[in-house]
Every structure is written in structure tokens, then in C-alpha cells.
Amino acid sequence: MSIEQTNTVPELDFNTPAQRRLRQARMLKDKLAASGIAIGGISVILAVVMIFFYLLYEVAPLFRSASIEPWGGQQEVSYAVPGQGRTLYLAVEEQAEIGFRATDSGNMVFFDSTSGRILKEEQLPLPAGVDISSFALLSEASQTFALGLSDGSVKVIKHNYKATYPNGKRVLNPELVYPLGEAALPLANGPIEHLTLNQDSDAWSLIALSQGQLTELTLSMNENFLTGEVEIEQSSRTLPTIGVKPTKLLMSPDQRWLMASLPQGKVAVMALGNDPEVTQLVEVSKAEITSFELLLGGSSLIIGDAKGQLSQWFFVRDETNQFQLTHIRSFEHGDSPVSNLTTEQRRKGIITLDADGTLNLYSSTANRNALSEPLFESAADAIALAPRADALLVQHGDRLSFWHVDNEHPEISWSAYWEKVWYEGYAEPEYTWQSSASNNDFEPKYSLMPLAFGTLKAAFYAMLLATPLAICGAIYTAYFMVPAMRRKVKPFIELMEALPTVILGFLAGLWLAPFMEANLAGIFVCLLVIPIAIVLFGFTWNNMPNKIRFLLPDGWDAALLIPVVIIATWIGLALAGPVEHALFGGHMPTWLSNEVGIPYDQRNAMVVGIAMGFAVIPTIFSITEDAIFAVPKHLSYGSLALGATAWQTLTRVVLPTASPGIFSALMIGMGRAVGETMIVLMATGNTPIMDINIFEGMRTLAANIAVEMPESEVGSTHYRTLFLAAFVLFLFTFVVNTLAEAIRQHLRKKYGSL
Template sequence: MSLDQTTAAPDLDFTTSASRRLRQRRMLQDKLAAGGIAVGGVSVIIAVVMIFFYLLYEVAPLFKPAQVEPWHVKGAPLAPYTVPGSQSDTLYLAVEEQAEIGFRISADGEMVFFRAAGGELIDSERLDLPEGVEISSFAVLSEASRIFAFGLSNGEIRVLRHSYKATYPDGQRVLTPHLEHPLGEAGIQVANGPIEKLAITNNGDRWGVAALSDGQINFTRLALTENLFTGETSVDRSEKQLPSLGLKPRKLLLTPDLAWLMASAADGKIAVVNLRGEPEITQLFDASEGQITSFQLLLGANSLLLGDDKGKLSQWFFVRNDQGAPELTQIRDFEHSGDAIVSLTTEQRRKGLVSVDNNGALALYNATARRTAFNEPLFDGPVGHIAMAPRSDALLVEQNGKLSYWHVENEHPEVSWSVLWEKVWYEGYDEPAFIWQSSASNNDFEPKYSLMPLAFGTLKAAFYAMLLATPLAICGAIYTAYFMVPGMRRKVKPFIELMEALPTVILGFLAGLWLAPFMEANLAGIFAALVVIPIAVVGFGFTWQNMPERIRFLLPDGWDAALLIPVVILATWFALGIAVPLEQLLFNGDLRTWLSNEAGISYDQRNALVVGIAMGFAVIPTIFSITEDAIFAVPKHLSYGSLALGATQWQTLTRVVLPTASPGIFSALMIGMGRAVGETMIVLMATGNTPIMDVNIFEGMRTLAANIAVEMPESEVGSTHFRILFLAAFVLFLFTFVVNTLAESIRQHLRKKYGSL
């Protein structure tokens, strides 16, 4: 056989039908794979975008401005109508819960129930007065209580409440209004002459009445006692005459705790009287440069609202001064047009208020948020009285003997940038603060929706988790990928990656019920272990390296790292063993007590240290796996070339391998941080869920994710609380998006920088 025949290329035919079918099948598979990958990628992008817009859809109503428009009946705006009942001056206007029935009290004592949308008379009743006795004053306990009182010229008061009973004949709801007498139908004597000014308050079975008569203010306490056998109610009373206020009162106010009386004068002065013990005037000052035109308590009666003829509208409440005594202090004022405030009323279930100025501009405010939700001129000139429905969805306004009825849409006035991200001065606090407290047991509660403690807690938990996980995971990945022998690597790497499959609820359960009490009982031992273990590892490594070769060669090459397991266990046991003597020597026998008493550092059992260890344990597998793959994937010819040129293994690692793998290592850190930021169950079960801002490692925290998990099931769908929880989720989404975008840009920069190695 010739050489040409032996070396000739084989005769291959690529045009056979089988070859064509194979190529077609491969092309189809390639197209299907490419299409599937493209569809999957686009679907992920669409899903993320849909999540973004859904969160935005739920959050957007929080910042929607309020709307006020005339009430519509059968599709047409309701025209103003003449006030029902007596044509004498109006003392008081109100609207019931369903915004169907209005209530009006006139100066001659007529009390009228009428259809709010139209003015049709439903029922009326006139105050039964003795011969020659007239109404000399009038007071409202609060809008929410529906209790009001008449002061009479004979020194008596009559206390009533307008109420509404719902019945359902034939399946149709029917509201029946009626009047009640909480203190009985008979008058109660509180003064010796005509009552010029009157204030009334109530706290359970205790009542307080302040009556100005003949220049003197008499304060009467009434206590209702029900006989358990007869059911009769008796009234126990005590009286005190208050000292001269140093001003001519224009209006009196009493707080529900029967502790304070406040009086305003036309010239802008305010007097504050402490009613505890022997009454005394604690403050007398100029609260306004003009004349006070509105003087009213906000919902809960903890705040005073003050309006004047200069257009200033402000909020005041008691704050402890430097001597520790309560002092009425101006907290905030509200943006206003500058025209005189002529009418003011408050919402019955929120810290909101409604004002009308001298030019007919109506404004809706929220006190806590310091937010002006609405401010537009709706009337020609000043109005007489305004009344807000309990649900804050309707407004009844009297002007020039006519009533107009308005529909109000103001769902979320409690939210503003300052409430979410700035310090707010809340009622009962001595200074502004970041507070998250979303609910309470009554409507007087002032919601506190600051997201700062939650965002701070999220970053705090992530920081301590990454502080533990980052060095352990990266150093472990470097040793496993670069120094460890293949046989041992094949066992260690899957074992560490298997840790990631452990449910975080199990880790949270162990952290909360076992780790936290263990660390509390062995705090000194834990800190001793942080010192003893590194020393033991370094010392063992030095000792092992200097042992005779006949001993070191007893272990297969590369398996000596396994000896560190018993070293770490023994070092931990030793650290826990010396903890008690150390505490006796350095910390007077108890490290926790020493921290609290000597160092001034508070200790909570479920704290950031517990979270750092538990969540770090959960994050380590993620960072380790990605980092190890990135280092192991560095082409071997780079490290071989470096070693061939005389570099040591350590120089090769730090100057060649790690820079080349840096994009992957950085990605591992960002993914691990994302895992830590979004973690829910561990922080939910191991932190105590206290929404505080404290960098102390021994204090707990509450994260955004844990807060959503805790409060979302209890929130009312569509409520402000519900939407703010979605806002928290939106903040988490944006944080993750921004961090990942930044991380990707840095990763690409690192790839370009070290890709040429």
C-alpha cells in the first residue's frame, strides 16, 4: 500500500439524509433552547416590572391630595338649603356616622334632627326650661363623644347626648335619632348666678364642670355611683373655686383627666390652671399676637388647637420643662393663607382638623403629619359653623342662614415625608423622635409611621450578619478552592452548600429559643471564645508545621486541615470554662450587670449579636459557594505561570487569583447582603422585634421584612397602615434594585480591569 493511500483523509459524506436530519434537529433544538431562554428572561423582567408597578399602585393613594365637592343627589350637586328648625342663631352643628342625618342646636334651645342631604325635618325637641330661665352658655365635651351641655341663667347645667339607633325592618336600615341625658334630666347646680362660660369633660364615671359666673370660675367634680341592688344612680360632688386668672375668659377647656383647665382671652392670652390638689395657675402668657378666634382640643384632648385673626393656626401640648413640670408648649404651626381663622372643627377618628378663614377658604390638615391635604376657597366670605362626619367623608357648613353639604375624599392624610423619614414630635413625648407604632386600642391614638427605625434595623441586622459571614465565607472559599486537596474539597464543599438547604424558620427557632438564652448565660465565654479560637488555630498551625516529618506524614498530604475541627471544639470548651474566673476577676462576677451598671450599656436577650450569628450562619453558604466557584474557575495557566516565574503561592493568590476572581467574589458579597437584607424568619424570631434606633450590639431591632410579616395579616385592607406596609415593601424593592444595579456596574468594571490577566 502506498503512503498516499495510507494517509488519505476518510471519505465523509455530509449530504446524506441522516446528516441533514441531524443538522435540522440540532438547529431546531438550538432555536427552541434560545427561544425558551429568551422567554424565561423576558418573563422574569416582566414579573419584576409588574411587582414594581403593583407596589406603586398600592402606595400611590397615600400621596393623593384631598378633594372636597358638593354632595350629589341623583347625579346632581345639592344646592344650599335653609337651616331647619328655629331661625335663631346656631350654637352647634353635627353629622352622624352614616352621613345621613344632621343635628342642629339653636340659641333658643331647639334641637333638630334633619336629613343632611336636603334638610327635611326628622324630629325636634326643645330644652325644657323653668319660667324665666334662659340659656346663657353652651359647651361641647368633644365631637367624638356627641355630648354637649347648656349653661343656664340660674346657675344650672343640662347635659345631653345626641344618639342614633339602627334597626332593620324588612331588611332595610333605618336610623332613629334621639336625645339622652347622661346626668339625668334634672339640672345640676354648679354656680350661684348666670353661667357666662362653660366647659365640661368626662372620664368614665367621673365628670368635671368649669363654670364662669360673676367673674369667678367654679370647678365641680361629679362622680356617678350605681347601686348594685336598686340600680339607682347617685351623684357625688365636690367643688373648688379657682383663683383669678388675670384675664377675661373668652372660652374654657377641660382635659378628660380632670387635671388641667385652659382659658383663652380675646387679646391672645392663655391661662393654664393645674386642678390637681389645690388649684393654681401654672402659666399665663401671650400665645398670639392677635385675637384668638378658635380655641379647641384635638381628638384625645391631649393637644390644643389655636387660631387667631392673623391667620395663624398652631398646635400645643404639655411638655416637661427643665424642672420636670408639665408646660403648655407650641409644637407646630400649619401653613395658612394669612386670613383670620373664623371656624374650626376636628375629625373624630384621626388627628385631623378643618378650618375656614375670613375669605371662605376651607383647609384640611393633619396635625401629626403637619400636612395640608386641601386648601381652596369654597365660600364667599366667612361661615358660621362647620361639622365633620365621624368617618371624615362629609362636611356640613352653615353660612348666612343656609346649609351646604359637601362630600370629602381624604383617605390618607396621616402620611407625609416628615412622618416617614424625619423626627416628629408626638403627643406625650418630650422631644421629636423616630417612632414606629401603628396601632392601639382606641381612636384617640396618634399613629406613628416612621420607617426610619425599620430601615435602620434592616441595615443593622444585615451589617452584623455580614460582619460574621464575610471573613469566614471568603477565607473558607479561598482555602477550599486554592489550597485544599481535591479529595477533601469534594467532601467539604457539598457539606457547606448543604447548609443552605436548612430552613430559616429552623434557624430562627434555634436562635430565639436556644442560642439567645445560651449567650445570655455565657456572655463572657462567647467573647473569650472570639479571642481564644484564633489564637488556638494559629498556635496549632505553627506547632504542626514544626513537628517532625515522621509525625506530619502520618496524615495524607492536604488533610491536615481536618485537625482544626477538634482544635476549635477544644478552644471553645476552654473559653467557656474560663468564663467564670474571668467574670470574677474583671467584671465583678457578672458581665451583664457590669455592662448595665458600669458601662451604661443595656442588654436585651434577643439582640443583634444573636441575629448576627444566626443570620451569618444562613448567609455563609451563599457567599462561600459563589466565591469558591469564582476562585476555582480562574484558569490554571495563570497560577502556573505565576509560580513558574518565581512567585510564592501567597503572592500568586493575592496578585493573580483574587484579582481575576474579584467580579465573582463581589457578586457573592452582594447576593449575600441581599439575602441578609430580605431575611424575615430569623430576625422575626431572634430580635425581639423592637423598632428602635440603637447601634448597641446587645439591643434588638425590627426590620422592614419582619415588620411586614408581623403586621400585614392584622392590617385593614386599603387602610393607611396597609398601604404603608406596601410602602415598606417598595422601599425594600428599591433598595435591592439600587444595590444590585450598583453591584453590577462595579462587577463589570472589575471584569474589564482584570479580564486581561
């Protein structure tokens, strides 16, 4: 064999058919991977954008302005006023198909609301020489009114509508019902000038002003269980005079207060008890009162005056624990006098027609003018709003016009969501969430502040527990722990993340909360004993003889802390009893409530902080540990080689380099805590209160959505408000994550050159 043959290097051919096929396959895989990653990333972005716009789509109707147009939307629906006489009362039934008109001549007319065609007409059988001298409405929702007669008697009438279905077609049959009998009830000795009435269960009360004298008639309906007959017990009494002739009388639904509008913008309040007396004389306006009505539920008084001022008043306890008629809010209004005013039957809404013919729609809770629309050139004679608040009947001169009203969500506004609101029955303005109640005249309270506060409170206490434990644990595991032990500890902690949060919430609510209440002093003793025990053990172990210390392999020292923590916990709980008896009277929660004035709720923020912190720790730990472990070893080796200690290397080299990852871990943990649902749902009292107290509960945005969304009516204000809560949660997460990414990029740029 020649020398040339032995030194020949074999040539490598990278252009063989096999190599070309390999490169083509590799390029195809790279393109497919790149395309898949791009499609996945774009899909995630599109999904987030679609969620954003869907939430916005559901929320947008909340802030849409109200509108009014002729019924049918084409041309004005107008017709001659049916019946004879001056209108005392105008109403529209539930489906807005039938209108009702009561006149001063006793003419009761039911008519088609769109055409004015008379469907049914009745003439009240009044005695000869007796006229209708006054009118009083019990409430818009009750459809019940009273007519005061010139002979001092009263008739109570209700317009009612029965639905029948002949041949499968719905037909409404209007009728007049007499709740207290068809015969007039004697009430006064002369013509009734002003009249008011109210009903509380089976008890009726009627108050009339006649010849300067106030007289009250009380009726109690008692049904005989054996015969079914209804017996009416009557009693009457004379009330104290007000001193000034009133222009209108109103009575509260509980028959506790009589309110009278007086000349010169004043209102007199009389307490109707065993000893009736005038308790207040309030100046409510600088001008004459032109409108004087009770809002839905009868708790609030709505007053309009000749200068165009519109205000709301209700009773509030003062410093002496006495009820005082208090000014709550004024509504934005023009200068034209309020000539007509009516209220909604199912919401706290107010509808006015001014002397210049301008229609205004208000919501008392939201303090919002939803619509201001000129309908006529002068004042109207009467207005009536349908029970569903979607139809408006207006008498203007000798014509009736019928309008369609679109005002779906008047009870909300920016101030109702994010500012304090003075609700009926409250002593002062407050942040309150209460979306439902058992009565029909309930005032919904949609303040999002308690929910946002509860969300941040739960996340704060969870992060307060999780952050130091997770980060310190990750630092020790990634930097100081031996690899053999790290391979056991890290998967075990990450496995904690697989535990369903519903299980954590279940354990927190049914076991941890009662345990903490029974051992509250022991918890705080343990918080002192465990750190002291760890420090003492560390000091003792560090000063042990080398032959004892070297019995344990290097890096396994942390395993010795497990029995130390267990023993310290046992000692802390054992010391709790004597400490609690010596310092807290035997029961720390009771001592906190009675002596310190700090309320204690069994399911509180402390329970949530521990349970939710337990759920957040694995997330923060895993990302932080990976970030620290991923710091290039040559950086730490170089630092150690230059004489730095392990601790100096950690604080000045490793942690700054890993800071972007650590910050990302904190933000992801924060997002997890903010969006957590089941733990806060099961481990708190779900009370939407604003209290930083760690021993009080809270309600978060996510938990509130989970609790109330199944019960909300689709398309209702409550339903859309829950979507607004989700939108707020989405924006909060988006803003926090965007800010976190900006800070993370800044940290990466700052420490990336190490």
C-alpha cells in the same frame, strides 16, 4: 491488492440524509433553547416590572391630595337652615344621613342632611325667664354637650342614633339622651358666661365662669350592684380666679388641667388638683385668639388667631420635671383669620374655615395641609364634620350646604416617614414606629427610619460575621485544599443553605439567645482564645519534625483544626466564670447595663448576626469558591513558574481575576441578609428602635411587613404604608444590585485580560 487500493482514504459524506436530519434537529434544539432562554429572561424582567408597578399602584394613593365636592358630585346641595334660633352646635351622624342642630333658643332639630327635611324636633323645657347663656362641647366623638343657663344651672345632653330594621330595612331613630338626668344641675349663682366639661370613666367635671368666679362641679356615678340603680355623688368647689376674663374654657380629659384663652393672644393654665392654682400664663400668639379647641384625645390644643396663624400645643416635662404647655408646630396657613375650627373624630385631623371662606384640611402628625379650597366669599357661621370625615355640613348665613370630602390618608407625609416627628406625650421629636394601640384616640406613628435602620443594622452584623468566614473558607477550599477533601467540604457547606430559616430563627430565639445571655463573657473569651489557639497550633505544627508532619497526607492539615477549635471553645467557656467574677461582678449583662450604661436585650443584634450570618455563609462561600476555582490554571501555573510564591499568586493573580465573582457573592449575600424575614422575626425583640448597640434588638422592613400585614385593614393608611415599606425594600435591592452589576462589569473588564 494494488498500492492504490491500500492507500485509499475513505471519503466522509456529511450530506447524507441522516446527517441532514441530525443538523436540522440540532438547529431546532438550538432555536428552542434560545427561545426558551429569551422567553424566561423576558418573563423575569416583566415580573419584576409588574411587581414594581403593583407596589407603586398600592402606594400612590398615600400621596394623593384631598378634594371636596358637593354631596352627590353633581350640583351644590344647599337648603334653608331648619329650626329656629342662632346655631350653637352643628353635627352629622355616622352615616352622614342625619344632621343635628342645637340653637340658643333651646330648639333641638334632627334633619335630613341632604335635603334639610326635619325628621325630629324637640324644644328644651326651660323655666320662664331662663335663657341659654353658654355652650360647651365635651368632644366631637362623644356627641355630648352642655348648655349653661342664665339661672346658673347646666343641662348635659347627648344626641344619639339607634338603628332598627323593620321589614329588613335599616332605619335610624335620632333621640336626645341626658347622661346626668333631665333636670338642670345647679352650678353657679348667676348666669354662666363660659362653660367646659369632661368625663373620665364614671367621673364628670363641669367648670363654669359666672360673675368673674370659677366654680367646679364634680359628679361620680355609682351603680348599685344589687338594685341596678345609679347614684350620683356631687361635690363643688370654688377655683382661683385667673385675673383676666377668659374668652373660652377647655378642660383636659383626665380633668387635670383647665385652659383658658385670654385676650391679647394669651392662654392661662390651671392645675386642677387638691390645691388648684394657675401654673402658667403663655403668650401663644401676637393677635387675638379666634379658635381654641382640643384635638382628638384631648392631649393637644389647637389655636387659631386673627392673623391666620394656626398652631398646636401640648404639655411637655421641662428640666424640673414640671409640665409646661409647649409650642409643637405651626401649620401653613394664609393671612385670613381662622373663624371656624373643628377636629376629626377618629384621626388627628383639623378642619378650618377662614374669614374669607377658604376651607383647609390639616393633619397634626404629618404637619400637612391636605387641602386649601375656597368655598364661600365670606366667613361661615358653623361647620360640622361627619365621624368618618367624609362629609362636611356648613352653615353660611341662613343656608346649609352639604359636601363630600375625600381625604383618605392625611396623617402621612414625607416628613412623617423620614424625619423626626414630635408626637403627643413625647419629650422631644423622635423617629417612632407604632401603628396601633388599645385606645381610639391613638396617634399612629409611621416613621420608616427605625425599620430601615434595623434592616441595615441586621444586615451589617450578619455580613460582619459571614464575609470573612465565607471568603477565607472559599479561598482555602478552592486554592489550597486537596481535591479529595474539597469534594467533602464543599457539598457539606452548601447543604447548610437548605436548612429552613424558620428553624434557624427558632433555634436562635429559644436556644442561642438565652445561651449567649448566660455565657456572654464566655463568648468574648472564646473570640480571643480560638484565634490564639489556631495560630499556636499552626506554628507548632509547622515546626514539628518532618516524620510527624508527613504522617498526614498533604492538604489534609485543616482537618486537625477541628479538635483544636473544639478544645479552645471548651477552654474559653471554662475560663468565662472566673473572668466574669473578676471583671464583671459575676454577670456581664448586668454589669453592662448598670456600670457602662449599655442596655442588654436577650434577643439582640449579636444573636441575629450569628444566626443570619450562619444562613448567609453558604451563599457567599459557594459563589466565591466557584469563582476562585474557575480561574484558569495556566494563570496560577505561569505565576508559580516565574518564581512567585503560592500566596503571591493568590493575592496578585487569582483573587483579582476572581474579584467579579467574589463581589457578586457579597452582593447576593447582602441581598439575602437585607430581605431575611424569619430569623430577625424570631431572634430579635422586634423593637423598632434606632440604636447601633449590638446588645439591643431591632425591627426590619421585611419582619415588620410579615408581622403587621395580616392585621392591617385593606386600603387603610397602615396597609398602604406597609406596601411603601415593601417598595422601599424593592428599590434598595434594585439599586444595590444595579450598582453591584456595574462594579462587577468594571472588575471583569479590568482583570479580564490577565
